[in-house]
Structures are given as C-alpha cells and as structure tokens.
C-alpha cells in the first residue's frame with residue numbers, strides 16, 4: 304500500500320523552481336530518508352506531502368488522496384523544520400493539547416518517557432533550550448499514533464545523546480509497523496535509520512535506492528594532481544580541470560594511484576581527499592542534465608565533467 308506519493312510534482316516560488324517533476328512513493332512500513340544539500344527542495348517536497356503547500360504542476364497524494372483533507376491528516380504525524388510552541392504553556396499541557404485532537408493518543412507519561420523528556424513535563428516551553436524544544440516537537444508528531452510520520456531534519460541542533468535517543472524512538476515506532484519519511488543533511492543519520500534513500504538535488508530526484516547503493520556514490524574520492532596530459536585510466540568517473548590542476552573522481556583511489564604510477568606519466572603534487580556528500584552529488588551531476596540512474600550503478604558509469 305502506498306501512503307504518500309509525488310507524481311511529477313513541480314513547485315515554483317516566483318522564478319525559483321524548488322521542485323522539478325519529482326516522482327516517488329513511500330510504501331506502508333518503509334523508513335525512507337530524503338537526503339540533499341541546502342536548497343535541494345526537501346522541505347518543499349515534505350510541505351506538499353503534508354498539505355501545507357500546493358503543487359504548481361503534477362500531483363501529490365497522501366493515503367491515496369488530497370493531503371489537505373483533514374481526515375487524511377489525522378493519520379499523519381509531522382515535525383516541520385521549525386516549530387512554534389506556545390511559550391507560557393508547560394510541556395505536559397502542550398502534550399495534552401495536541402493529544403486532544405486524536406481519538407486514541409499515546410498517554411502523556413508514556414510519550415514523555417519514550418522521548419526522554421519526562422523531567423521537563425512541568426517546565427514552560429518558553430524556557431526550554433533549543434534541543435529540548437526540538438525533542439518535544441518531535442514527540443508531538445507521534446502522539447496521535449500516526450500511520451505515517453514525516454520529520455523535516457529532526458535532529459538538527461541536538462547533541463549526540465539526544466540524537467541517539469531520538470533514533471531509538473523512531474526505530475521503535477518503525478518496528479511496531481509505523482512508516483517514516485525523514486529529511487536530513489547527514490548521511491550518518493540516514494544510514495542509522497533508513498533502508499531506502501531518495502536523494503534530491505536542485506529540485507530533482509538524483510537517486511532513489513538502497514543505503515548501500517547511495518553509499519557507493521558518496522564513497523567517491525577526488526584525486527588531484529598537476530599533469531600535462533593524461534591517458535584514459537580505468538575507474539575514472541569524472542574529470543575536472545581548474546587552475547592548472549586536474550581532478551579525477553574515482554570510487555577506488557588506491558587503484559587509480561597505482562595506475563597513474565604504472566602509466567609513467569610525469570605528474571606532481573598528488574592529493575587525495577574524500578568528496579563531501581554535497582560535492583559528490585553536485586560533481587556527479589555537473590553537465591548531466593538528467594537524473595543519475597543508480598539502478599545500473601551510477602558509480603561505475605562514465606561521467607563527463
């Protein structure tokens with residue numbers, strides 16, 4: 304059963320195309336990570352799916368119909384990137400207030416315990432730290448026992464301990480049959496939680512695959528050197544030349560260096576460094592005005608830079 308779907312969804316803000324013909328689905332019981340650099344369109348996509356924004360073109364569906372239908376939203380739990388909590392209400396009162404909107408909410412004490420915020424129950428939300436507010440906001444997404452939870456960068460601003468306790472709560476919900484779609488900048492977070500990753504870049508789906516397949520792509524290394532002329536070498540995914548330096552992208556830097564040495568080409572100032580997630584995706588898609596097809600292992604396809 305498909306719980307959320309985007310079908311060639313496009314969203315523009317004036318001249319800015321935030322999402323460009325995005326299609327993907329979230330099936331019941333999945334835990335899907337939405338990964339992408341700043342401005343990739345993650346929040347826009349989530350806001351369409353939860354019904355707070357409308358598509359410019361294309362279609363989005365939640366539980367098989369219009370996300371703006373209140374009946375459907377009852378079955379959904381959401382934590383947006385920023386949440387405004389009424390500053391004078393106590394944490395327990397906020398939980399009670401949100402619970403009152405649902406037929407069968409999780410009891411207050413149980414919810415606070417699950418999210419490690421029991422000791423905050425009597426504190427006014429205005430006096431909470433940023434991380435404490437964030438944990439409360441995330442807990443509130445789960446209070447109505449939703450079938451689908453959508454979390455926009457849930458652990459941004461949390462310390463390591465809070466992040467891990469939140470991951471445990473998300474895993475427990477998923478193990479109980481819940482479905483999760485969460486966005487993140489952090490590959491680590493997606494790896495810790497998700498089975499499937501949808502990568503967005505510049506408003507498009509660049510990849511939709513297993514964590515392992517995506518890991519292969521971001522495992523790309525950048526081998527930089529000064530060289531006059533380079534013969535074709537195996538395993539080179541992309542070549543860039545800037546300021547007299549040549550940069551080779553490869554999934555196996557060790558082998559590439561061996562091949563460079565045995566090719567007898569004179570070179571100097573060899574440097575190897577990992578590409579950041581953002582850089583890997585931007586580089587791999589440079590000049591390729593089309594999505595990367597990881598279904599046939601994008602990491603082994605030649606990319607012209």
Ligand SMILES: Nc1ncnc2c1ncn2[C@@H]1O[C@H](COP(=O)(O)OP(=O)(O)OP(=O)(O)O)[C@@H](O)[C@H]1O
Nearest residue numbers: 316319320321339340341342343344345346347348
């Ligand atoms: N209300 C808006 N008005 C104009 N442009 C917007 C608006 N919201 C988003 N954008 C633009 O749309 C693009 C996608 O933004 P979006 O917030 O969806 O990306 P994101 O992947 O969630 O980024 P981040 O990781 O930084 O939160 C960006 O270029 C952004 O500046």
